[in-house]
Amino acid sequence: MTTQTVGLGVDSAYEAVIGLEVHAQLLTRSKMFCSCSAAYTNAPANGNCCPVCLGMPGVLPVMNRQAVEMTVRTALALDCEIPAFTKFDRKNYFYPDLPKGYQISQYDLPMSLRGHLDFTVNEERARCGITRVHLEEDTGTMHHAGDVLQEATSSLVDLNRSGVPLMEIVSEPDLRSADAAREYLVRLRQLLMYIGVNDGNLEQGSLRCDANVSVRKFGVSELGTKVEVKNMNSFRAVHRAIDFEIARQVAVLEQGGALLQETRGWVETRAATVSQRSKEMAHDYRYFPEPDLPPLQLGRELVERIRSELPELPEARAARLAEQYGLSTYDAALLTASREDADAYEELVDAGVSAKVAANWQMGDVAALANQHHRSLVDSGVGVVGLATLLRLLEDGTINGPTAKELLAELYEHGGDAALLVRERGLGQVSDRAALTVIVDEVIAANAQACEDFRGGKAQALGRLVGQVMKAAGGRAEPALVNSLLRERLSA
Numbered sequence: 137m138t139t140q141t142v143g144l145g146v147d148s149a150y151e152a153v154i155g156l157e158v159h160a161q162l163l164t165r166s167k168m169f170c171s172c173s174a175a176y177t178n179a180p181a182n183g184n185c186c187p188v189c190l191g192m193p194g195v196l197p198v199m200n201r202q203a204v205e206m207t208v209r210t211a212l213a214l215d216c217e218i219p220a221f222t223k224f225d226r227k228n229y230f231y232p233d234l235p236k237g238y239q240i241s242q243y244d245l246p247m248s249l250r251g252h253l254d255f256t257v258n259e260e261r262a263r264c265g266i267t268r269v270h271l272e273e274d275t276g277t278m279h280h281a282g283d284v285l286q287e288a289t290s291s292l293v294d295l296n297r298s299g300v301p302l303m304e305i306v307s308e309p310d311l312r313s314a315d316a317a318r319e320y321l322v323r324l325r326q327l328l329m330y331i332g333v334n335d336g337n338l339e340q341g342s343l344r345c346d347a348n349v350s351v352r353k354f355g356v357s358e359l360g361t362k363v364e365v366k367n368m369n370s371f372r373a374v375h376r377a378i379d380f381e382i383a384r385q386v387a388v389l390e391q392g393g394a395l396l397q398e399t400r401g402w403v404e405t406r407a408a409t410v411s412q413r414s415k416e417m418a419h420d421y422r423y424f425p426e427p428d429l430p431p432l433q434l435g436r437e438l439v440e441r442i443r444s445e446l447p448e449l450p451e452a453r454a455a456r457l458a459e460q461y462g463l464s465t466y467d468a469a470l471l472t473a474s475r476e477d478a479d480a481y482e483e484l485v486d487a488g489v490s491a492k493v494a495a496n497w498q499m500g501d502v503a504a505l506a507n508q509h510h511r512s513l514v515d516s517g518v519g520v521v522g523l524a525t526l527l528r529l530l531e532d533g534t535i536n537g538p539t540a541k542e543l544l545a546e547l548y549e550h551g552g553d554a555a556l557l558v559r560e561r562g563l564g565q566v567s568d569r570a571a572l573t574v575i576v577d578e579v580i581a582a583n584a585q586a587c588e589d590f591r592g593g594k595a596q597a598l599g600r601l602v603g604q605v606m607k608a609a610g611g612r613a614e615p616a617l618v619n620s621l622l623r624e625r626l627s628a
């Protein structure tokens with residue numbers, strides 16, 4: 137199925153105004169306010185709970201220090217300000233997956249404010265403001281018989297996820313298209329994974345994205361009526377849902393209608409957003425300060441220590457790699473897509489593989505094998521060290537390209553020692569001039585037509601002859617030498 141862009145054309149009288157709210161589960165060991173494991177999917181339903189995360193009366197929450205530090209780390213990576221003082225609030229609402237009747241969140245004094253994220257969309261640089269990054273707790277999960285609440289005859293509650301630390305990252309309404317919204321999310325996800333606070337899994341919901349979408353006539357400064365779009369669990373869904381919503385809102389206004397402030401859910405099978413409920417106003421939640429948690433003072437020493445421990449961030453790393461190793465902007469971005477990839481690349485170069493060869497193999501054969509086996513280079517049989525050994529054998533002329541390719545595929549799946557395999561199987565490249573000359577002469581004698589074609593000016597005929605020599609030499613001949621020997625003998 138092709139994705140059709142139904143967003144605004146360049147000549148539209150309307151512009152879209154989009155802000156994203158992203159929820160990211162933090163990769164802490166324990167939950168937000170108790171010592172239950174945060175790895176909630178590892179236990180049977182309701183097997184990963186205690187009185188605190190079950191919301192029993194009279195229990196007291198205890199703040200998870202690691203979650204606080206991860207939130208500060210994220211805020212600093214997004215260039216946010218960290219106020220000296222922050223507090224937690226109760227957000228009150230009733231839902232079966234929230235048995236205590238309120239969620240501990242942050243309201244008027246969040247942990248951080250006023251940051252930004254820079255990215256490139258359609259080859260133009262863009263900046264989206266970050267309103268705030270705050271910390272809260274996740275709720276449990278519901279399983280409805282038949283998947284749809286309205287048609288369900290029964291529903292089950294699993295509270296394993298209840299109390300898992302959840303970070304909310306709210307953007308300013310600075311995004312103007314579905315393309316920009318998707319790119320913002322791509323870059324935010326990459327950043328969260330780089331700094332080790334989230335695993336980036338949109339499908340399983342450890343990273344979730346809601347969009348606030350409105351439209352207005354160009355030149356108008358007030359915001360239009362805002363619709364919150366939920367239930368988008370892939371980058372593609374985010375893009376399609378926002379495009380759909382923009383077009384729907386413009387159509388309503390063009391027909392003289394009025395938009396409702398509401399929450400709509402993206403329904404993949406209908407390729408449409410569907411009204412879920414009218415949007416609550418903030419005061420519906422009756423926020424008030426959480427009485428069981430003391431306000432938090434974030435000392436400057438702590439903040440500066442966390443800042444100093446931030447790794448090199450993706451954009452800076454891509455720029456440095458491009459400069460240091462003479463890579464194109466495109467290649468540098470690919471090689472730094474994940475921190476693991478970027479580390480692997482720099483390890484290869486540090487181990488003596490040339491920058492160009494390391495880049496070509498990592499983006500080519502290694503990427504293809506990673507896809508095929510659903511295993512990253514680091515988790516593969518060959519590993520980064522094994523790949524470095526293999527590529528050094530290639531670069532010093534011990535083996536040729538085709539042999540390296542075959543060995544890599546084998547080692548990737550099954551592991552082993554490249555140098556040992558080359559010795560045991562006699563895979564060393566044949567660069568013995570005399571031995572190859574004999575083979576070259578045999579091939580010339582047996583392929584009169586190809587030789588005549590080459591002499592007659594058909595350059596591609598040489599490729600056929602090179603192929604024959606490689607085959608006769610068991611695939612181990614040095615390609616450059618075969619090439620030059622053939623040219624030499626054919627012009628004699």
Ligand SMILES: [Zn+2]
Nearest residue numbers: 170172186189
């Ligand atoms: Zn618990």
